[in-house]
Amino acid sequence: MDKSKILEIIKLKISEKIQNFENLIAETRASSNDTKSSMGDKYETGREMLQQEVNNLQRQLNEILNQQAIVQKINAEPSSKVQNGALVKTDKGLFYISASLGEIVFDNQKIMTVSAESPLVKAMHGKKGGETFVINNIHQKIESIW
Incomplete structure (x- = not known):
């Protein structure tokens, strides 16, 4: 088994997820700017909900970034026992x-x-x-x- 190729697939998958979350955060923030109005409380509620969505996406992005940091430390050397990278x-x-x-x-x-x-x-x-x-x-x- 070529672990280096498997590791590359994993790194690519993580990079795609990071890009996806960054795009979603940017789109959600942009739609938050679109809701600015002087119409009253219901728009404030909508903006708050969008902010909560941004916070949720940011948390998920941070989890993926932590996974990326873990994967960056893994090498494709053969393992003789069960451990990280095996x-x-x-x-x-x-x-x-x-x-x-x-x-x-x-x-x-x-x-x-x-x-x-x-x-x-x-x-x-x-x-x-x-x-x-x-x-x-x-x-x-x-x-x-x-």
């Missing part, structure tokens, strides 16, 4: 420990990107190929680690 194959699936971005497809294989803080990774952290772990009463065996 690509882990279990009998239940393929997991890349980096940032929680959901499923990506690489070489026609589905890979779940998971955070090192996730319960799954905490359950298998530090383990090596051939070892087993249990999460939600489901036994999994680590088949290989890259």
Whole structure:
């Protein structure tokens, strides 16, 4: 498995999300400016709702920026145990420990990107190929680690 290409896919996906959130924030702020009027309280309420939406988008953008910082520290070197940056194959699936971005497809294989803080990774952290772990009463065996 070429972890460097998987890492590039993840970095690209994060960059796209950052761009998307920045665009949404800019559009929401622009529409907030459009609602300025001397008509009264209902416009103030509308502006407040838009400001809350901007704050929500900003919070989500900050989360993605934190994920980007984590991913920037990951190298594509082979791993011998489960740790941040490891690509882990279990009998239940393929997991890349980096940032929680959901499923990506690489070489026609589905890979779940998971955070090192996730319960799954905490359950298998530090383990090596051939070892087993249990999460939600489901036994999994680590088949290989890259």
